[in-house]
Amino acid sequence: MRIELKKFGTVLTSRPAGKEAYLSARAYLLPKDKNEPVEIDFSGVQVLSPSWADEFITPIKNEFGKNLILLPSDNSSVKASLEMLEEQHK
């Protein structure tokens, strides 16, 4: 299944907003089967901060592991935030 982040907003910066988005996705969007692939689509997002991304992506990564696919994005803040997240989880 594919999650379009722009449906949560185009300026995604705060931790509480990221956490709320994750809880909503878990309740209504994420598959119950953890073996099912989950794609995150960043198109249409203008600003993504590492804090929002940490609250939203990290728990999904923990649940779905390699079945989580982050679709490529040209947005500078998306790329920088994902790099920061990757470094944090090294």
Added chain:
Amino acid sequence: MATPRQQQIIAFIKQKNQTSAKEIIGFLGITEPAVFRHLKILVKNGELFKVGTTPKVKYFCKLNMEGKTKLEQQFFSWAQTGDQKFSSGDYLCSTRDVFQARQEKLLVTLKPLVSENLLYLLVGAVGEIGNNSFDHNLGNWRDTAGVLFASDTNAREIILSDRGQGVLSTIRRVRPNTKDNAEALHTAFTEIISGRAPEQRGNGLKYTKKIVEDNNLYLEFYSGDAVVKISGQSFTIEKSEINIPGTLVIIKF
């Protein structure tokens, strides 16, 4: 020209950052009317200013604002005193929702001035700094809740400030042996560590540092008696003449 006694009062207030007349009377050991006479002259001459109403009047030393823009002067004055006359309604974001809306407005304001890539990174960094204020001070502000936030397109700068507890207080929750503001700022900018342990957090200021360095921007981050300055790849922490109880951040682009 301040008399020796008045200079003694100024030095005492500088050392304390802020003080009440009662503390000055106790320090000098002279009569109450004499202290008030000196304070009145110093306020009139612009050496000091007083904030609050009886019995909660505090005296502050006038900051050296040489070379600072009008907006910077307003923000430094608010950050130092918390006096409401400096927190214009246009700038104060009392809640996260207001701050979020003004971040979105910043995207529009800066669009003609910077590349699209830099625009999104800058607003992301601003989001991290402002949201940090809420994350670490919610329910624990010194007086005014929220973040003072503005941009000046002529000076090409963005300023944020809060009247929270400051970085040292936050860092000491997880590193009780942190000795001063400079060490706390160093930790906050260079290590992935969170003042809200056991929550896994603490990447916001590292992200901001990276954006400033990678894009050749300029940042000053004041907290307590220390200031971080990032100019391109140069990262320094200095003792600041201006004591900011919470935080004050200037980003020049």
